[in-house]
Amino acid sequence: MASITLHNLAVTLGEPLFSNLNFSLGAGDRVGIVAANGRGKSTLLNCIAERLEPTAGDVTRARGLTIGYVEQNVAPALAEMCFHAAVGDALPADQADGEGWRVDVMLDSFDVPEALRQRPLAQLSGGWQRLALVARAAVTEPDVLLLDEPTNHLDLFKIALLENWLNGLPRDTAVLVASHDRAFLEATTNRTLFLRAEQSQQFQLAYNRARAALDTIDASEQQRYEKDLKTAQQLRRQAAKLNNLGVNSGSDLLTVKTRQLKQRAERIEDAARPGHRERSAGAIRLASSGSQAKILVTLDDAAVTTPDGTLLFKTGKLWIRQGDRIVLLGPNGAGKTRLMEMIRRAVETPADGTAAVRATPSLKLGYSDQALAHLPDGDTPMATLTRLFALGEPKARSLLAGAGIRVDMQGRPTGRLSGGQKARLAMLVLNLTAPNFHLLDEPTNHLDIEGQEALEGELLAEEASCLLVSHDRSFVRAVGNRFWQIVRKRLVEVDGPEAFFTSASQPA
Secondary structure, three states: OOEEEEEEEEEEEEEEEEEEEEEEEEEOEEEEOOOOOOHHHEEEEHHHEEEEEEEEEEEOOOOOOOOEEEOOOHHHHOOOOOOHHHHHHHOOHHOOOOOHHHHHHHHOOOOOOOHOOOHHHHHHOOOHHHHHHHHHOOOOOOOOEEEEEOOOOHHHHHHHHHHHHOOOOOOOOOOEEEEHHHHHHHHOOOEEEEEOEEEEEEEEOOOOHHHHHHHHHHHHHHHHHHHHHHHHHHHHHHHHHHHHHHHHHHHHHHHHHHHHHHHHHHHHHOOOOOOOOOOOOOOOOOOOOOOOOOEEEEOOOEEEOOOOOEEEEEEEEEEOOOOOOEEEOOOOOOOOOHHHHHHHHHHHHHHOOEEOOOEEEOOOOOEEEEOOOOOOOOOOOHHHHHOOOOOOOOHHHHHHOOOOHHHHOOOOOOOHHHHHHHHHHHHHHHHHHOOOOOEEEEOOOOOOOOHHHHHHHHHHOOOOOOOEEEEOOOHHHHOOOOOEEEEOOOEEEOOOOHHHHHHHHHOO
C-alpha cells in the first residue's frame, strides 16, 4: 500500500523543474532521487513534506503518516543549541520528559562522543552537524524519512556509519534520498527516480543499473528521432521529384501525391522528439601546460605535524611522477590536508620548502581546497576572473556563463552562489590557470553527478598529474592510478582503495 502518491505533480519556478510526475512511495521503499544541481530535488522533497505548494498536481499521504525531513543546512535557531538538546527538541512535548532516553539511544547509534553532546552545533564540524540533523529527524521514528544531500561534509567513516544505520532501519520505514553520491545511492536504495523537466524516469533498480537502463532508453530515443528525421527528409526529396514531374506533365495526380508526401513528412517531424539531453549546470574543463620533468615532487621522509608540532605521520621516500593521479587515503584528522599544504608551499615558494619536500622548478600548480577558501565570499565571480587573469569583461562574462554562472549572478558576492556554482567557478579558475600539477582537496564537494563525471573525464583525458583527497568512492575508483594510505603514522603505497573502503565500513 502506498504511503505517499504523487499525481501529475509539477513545479515551475521561473522554468519548469518537473511536470506530470506520477510516483508512489510504499512502506519499505528506498528511493534515490537524481538530478543536476538546481533541477528540483529539494523542491520535490519540500512538496512531499508540505512545505511548498506545487504548481499543479496533487500529493496524497496516508492518514496518520509521519514524515522526518533532513534538510541540507542547520537552521539558525538550532545552531546555538547543543547536540543533545537539538535532537531532543524534535520530540513531541508529550514525549520530551518521559522518553528523553530516545535521544541518548540515537546519539549512541551515531557514535557521537560524549565530549560533543553538550557543544553547540555551530561549534561542530559540518559532518557532525549533518548527523545531528539526521538524528533529529529519526528520533521521532517517522514512517517516511526524507534526506536532502545527507552525505555532504561527511568523511568516509561517517558515510559508512550512515549507510549501515539506514540499512538497519525497520523494514517498513520508507526512505527518499536526494544525493549526488553514486556509491551511497548504490548502497542504500533499491529504486531510482531521475527527475526531469518533461518526462521523469523511474526504475525498480539501485543507481548503477538504473543509470545504465536510463542511458539505453535515452540512446534509443535519440536513434528513433534521427531515423524519423531521415525518413521525413526522404519523403521531402520524393515530393520534390514528383512535383517536378507533375509540373512538366501537368498531372493532377502527381500534384496530389506531392502534397500527401509533404504532409506525411510534416507529421513525422512534428511528432519526432530528440533523446533527452540534460541541461548542463555548467561546463567543466581542465587544461594542462605540460612539464618535461618526469619526477614532479619528492618526499624524503617528511614529517607531517600538527601546528603545535605533534607528529601525525612520516612519508618515507616517495615520488610523484608525470601522469600520476595519486589518492591520499586516511581518516579525518590523520594529516592529509597538512601534507597537501606542505607540498603546496614547496611548489609555490620553493625557498620556504624543506629538503624533505622538493618540487621541480617547472611546476605550475592548480590548487582547490575543500572549503574553496581561495574564492573569498566577499569577492564577485567577475572580479575573481579579472583579478587573477588578463581577461576583458566580455570574455570573462562568456566564460562564467559557460561555467553555469548566469549574468545576473556574476556581479554578486561569491558567497551568494550555490555550492554547485561555486564549485564550477573553482574548476573554471583551475582551467584558466592551465597547471601541470593539481592538488585537489575534496574537488567533488557540491558537484552534481554530471559535474563529477565531467571532472573525471577531464582528469583522464588531459592525463593530469595530481594528488587528491576525496571521500567520493566512485570518483576515487574512476580517477586514481596510485594510492597512498596513512597507516600507523606512516605513509605507505597500497594497491588500491578497496581495503580502506572496507575498513571504513566496519563498526568500530
